[in-house]
Amino acid sequence: MRPDDWYSTDDLDTFLTRAGSFLRSRPALHTVPLTVTEGLRTRGLHYYGTEAPHFGVLESEGAVRAAYIRTPPHSLNVTPLTPEEADSLAAHLAGLGRPVPGVTGERSSADALARAWERHTGGTSSPAERQRLYRLGTLTAPSPVPEGRARVAGEADRDQLVRWQREFAEAVGGGAMMNAEKWADARISYGGITFWEDADGTPLAMAGATPPVAGQIRVAPVYTPPHLRGRGYAGAVTAEVSRAALASGAAEVLLFTDLANPTSNALYQRIGYRPVADFAVYDFMG
Template identity: 70%
Template sequence: MRPTAWHATDDLDAFLVRAGDFLRSRPDLHTVPLTVTEVLRTRGPHAYGSGVPVLGLLEEGGSVRATYFRTPPHRLFLTPLTAERADSLAAHLQSLGQPVPGVSADARTAAAFAEAWRLRTGASPVPYRRQRLYRLGTLTAPRPLPEGRARIAGHGDRDLLVRWFGEFGRAVGESGGTPPESWADARLAYGGVTLWESPDGTPLAMAGLTPPVAGQIRVAPVYTPVPLRGRGYAGAVTAEVSRLARERGADEVLLFTDLANPTSNGLYQRLGYRPVADFTVYDFQGQSSS
């Protein structure tokens, strides 16, 4: 067995000095840690909640091979791991007494860590969501486009963005994380939300972009209020933010979908997005506190 050394820290700068090159080596698979650490760097340690973020990395032979992070109250997020490394991470986190309410990672890594955590803590891994990561190839705008136009949201749209992000969070079962007001203010600061509006200026749908980092931008979230769905607004606004991401210099434009939603998966593929990897989110129930 190869020696492994996991290191935990709450020092973001130190983490990025050691793990930055590793994260930038695969901007697609590492899009979430790249984006989260950029937000923490620019907005401070409580950007995702009141808890102190925990970051960690695995060194083998003098090189970083994997990372993890958790921004309480959210789940643990992992870069790809072998089963052996997943078991060593479980031992590491257990030795630190770190709470792990759940895990999100590529499907193989998530399953390996969930099993390792179950064996060590008695936790029952409960699949919460299956996702697919897509990368944009050749952008194909939907035809015909719905009536209306796209525009970048401005500060006059803040109340709308706060309301819609709250509705989005409740719809996907993630309403206990980033405060909608904080999310809206951060996105407005860099033009990170595009609206599709009717000819009379009524907003109909929105799509967001994460900050650019390591040549990648992720489309998130895409939201249409329930009464307005099925009219092509989501496709139109997603195509527009995808074009905007490329215009802003992104080498890779990415997005996640819920695999339980065949409508959205079909839509994004028609727009030119191609699968990269599947991800699984687990919640851990019934684990011991030791």
């Protein structure tokens, strides 16, 4: 496997022409590049940041083997890689001369790329987060269901969504997350956030879902303000968003968790989510 086997481009259409079928062939493991490229396609190339994104495709013997995307300032996101593919990708990226602040990918792939990056660049890598990807099996509503009801957020909720997105980003350490106003406007446009609210209409928690692409929908984000946690609101609103995703015809309903949070991992399993794969996030320095 050679670095030259990787093809890089800044053109989204070219990337999707080359890699679109490959990404759709494994919609669960490729959920992030699928949903990100769909957002770029429908919302514009600066939807996730102020700089243009770039992409790469590994082609060997006439077939696509792997792909990556980067929407600066966010880290690289890679599809599953063999150790040999990870080594060739690290050499390819080093040769491009572009900054690579880190990587997110299936755990063994991210581990291999981090080690290869150090070899090819002399830099260092540091594990930042361990994640688990879940797929919904049989949805089980939480019991007891907390008082309140679900409601899809609308235009009148924009300020609330902006505020909670910023709080969520701070809580998960996502300083490089996308502009909260852009995010809120996009989610409102397709009904992509649901609140759990009390009898007076005061939002207590929120859960979102990505637009469907390749038959999959990913639940994200899920957020409850600290002073309202432990009352079942997150489970109730996540179950409702999951139910709506299934009702819309999604073949797979997915979500990521932080493995450092046993509470959320236990919650999602109680309502029917089952592990698919572990993912890792690395920061690169130097």
